[in-house]
Amino acid sequence: MDSTEFAVTAQSLGKRYGKAWALKDFNLNVRRGTVCGLLGPNGAGKTTSVRILTTLLRHDEGSARVAGYDIATQGVQVRHQIGLVGQNAAVDEVLSGRQNLEMFGRLYHLGARRAGRRADELLEQFRLTDTGKKAVSAYSGGMRRRLDLAASMILSPPVLFLDEPTTGLDPRSRNEVWGAVRGLVSGGTTVLLTTQYLEEADQLADRISVIDSGTVVAEGTPGDLKTQIGGDRIDVVAHDTETLEEIARIMERVAGGQSSVESDTRRVSVGVDNRVPALTEVARALESAGIAVEDIALRRPTLDEVFLYLTGDGTDSSNTSETAQEASVR
Amino acid sequence: MNDTKIAAPVGSRSAGDRLRWALVDGWTVTRRDLLHWARQPGQLIAGLLFPVVMVLMFGFLFGGAMIVPGGGNYREFLMPGMFAMAMVFGIGETVTAVAHDASRGVTDRFRSMPMAPSAVVVGRCVADMLKSTITLFLLIGCGLLMGWQWNGTAGEAATGIGLLLLLRFSLVWMGIYVGLVMRGESAIMAVHTLEFPLGFLSNAFVATATMPLWLGTIADWNPLSSTVAATRELFGNPGWGGDSWIVQNAILMAVVWPLIIVAIFFPLCVQRFRRLGQ
Known part of the structure; x- marks a missing residue:
């Protein structure tokens, strides 16, 4: 060497x-x-x-x-x-x-x-x-x-x-x-x-x-690793908890993948391949369904998600771990 | 390659250089303890006063009730026992220091450095022997003030002091081993359970002839008892001698016991240090 x-x-x-x-x-x-x-x-x-x-x-x-x-x-x-x-x-x-x-x-x-x-x-x-x-x-x-x-x-x-x-x-x-x-x-x-x-x-x-x-x-590199688990994700924060299931259904339909739901933060997250078009489509679908949301954002996965995805550590009960676990199903 | 002189790899040095660095590094580690004394004089003084308090307690508090078989002054009988006890109690400091360094990662830091590997234990040993020597001379002074004296020649007295320090030397290695095996607080507990029976189940305070036969026999075979009996004999203090072989050969056994302890614990220490890397 x-x-x-x-x-x-x-x-x-x-x-x-x-x-x-x-x-x-x-x-x-x-x-x-x-x-x-x-x-x-x-x-x-x-x-x-x-x-x-x-x-x-x-x-x-x-x-x-x-x-x-x-x-x-x-x-x-x-x-x-x-x-x-x-x-x-x-x-x-x-x-x-x-x-x-x-x-x-x-x-x-x-x-x-x-x-x-x-x-x-x-x-x-x-x-x-x-x-x-x-x-x-x-x-x-x-x-x-x-x-x-x-x-x-x-x-x-x-x-x-x-x-x-x-x-x-x-x-x-x-x-x-x-x-x-x-x-x-x-x-x-x-x-x-x-x-x-x-x-x-x-x-x-x-x-x-x-x-x-x-x-x-x-x-x-940290960037490489973040890319490795499937690129960007869309996060939607619901206005109230009852709409979470509906939001999840819409997002899964648009993204064609499994979503993850954190009910205590009213956040639904899904991995997407086509970044901006998917974001627009989610926003449009939510609006036409008449669901009020507090926030909608496109983001890169955190290293936490990468880490938990790679080490497959499902015993950690934190929400991010669930997110990563479900993301890994794709 | 003049600049390599500062930090030339130990492996590339001659045997003479290695020995020199082993001494220099050993001294640096010893010096660390001396700096501790300078920075915490209160702790040093407390450590030195403990055996003095023990002497006063046994000499004056219990002394009146004690009878030396065959006659003689209890304080004359007591002092050799107190000297040897101080050597035994020193083991606590060895264990504490070693266990603390091992659990805090200081031992690992030393091991990750290109210093002489022996320096860690050599430094510990020299520092502990210095402290025990100071303690011993302090106690001798204390004894002289209380009316204790040696009745033999100066050479016999020097031999007695040598035997006491030999006992302490052997216990350094026992202490290093215990400190390496049991880390942290449990090590200190282990020492206290070790030093009290070792100290009291002996002839240090009470003549073994006054104990039940089986207990007295165990006490006679306590390595501490051999050192105490030998120093009583060498200092010309009362209370030595007896019928059993172990008692009659006290001076021989005061050499043999520490050598046995070193023969057991020195290899164990070396092995334990090696096992840190496995």
């Missing part, structure tokens, strides 16, 4: 626990300087794949290269090329932010003086200078995560792994972390990011790999 083009390549990676495969025939190619989002439900194998690619966990099958080095035989070289931000902010709570960065700098063998200087640079880069001397236990979730990111960037590694970097953060902290990640990417870092949040993948990732039961089930 061309190591100048791809920062991470994985071929048929497999990881077995007893008889169960946590990862099976896992393939991934992350182009240098891009952000790859690894999207999947809990237990899909996201963390397992990150732990294998960062040499924390040995795989049973297949092969992978990170920054051109083989993870099985060149673990030490790989560890020089990567930064890892795990699900917990893996920093020392008692030490100050600066002491943490200095300690990790020493462990990267920068030497005491350079480690100190690098700590100051990183505190500034991640906007932690003001709180650099405070104990980490006094930090907010977002600050902790930024410190965690800073610690991973001590050697300015070309490849950064982020395992659910914003899980458990409030929206403000999440935006802070996203901003920090974007800053790193603009500096040329390749990022492999796992997330359960579609919005996060949509916001940050150039390409998304959807993973389910240890295997990549779809791969592409």
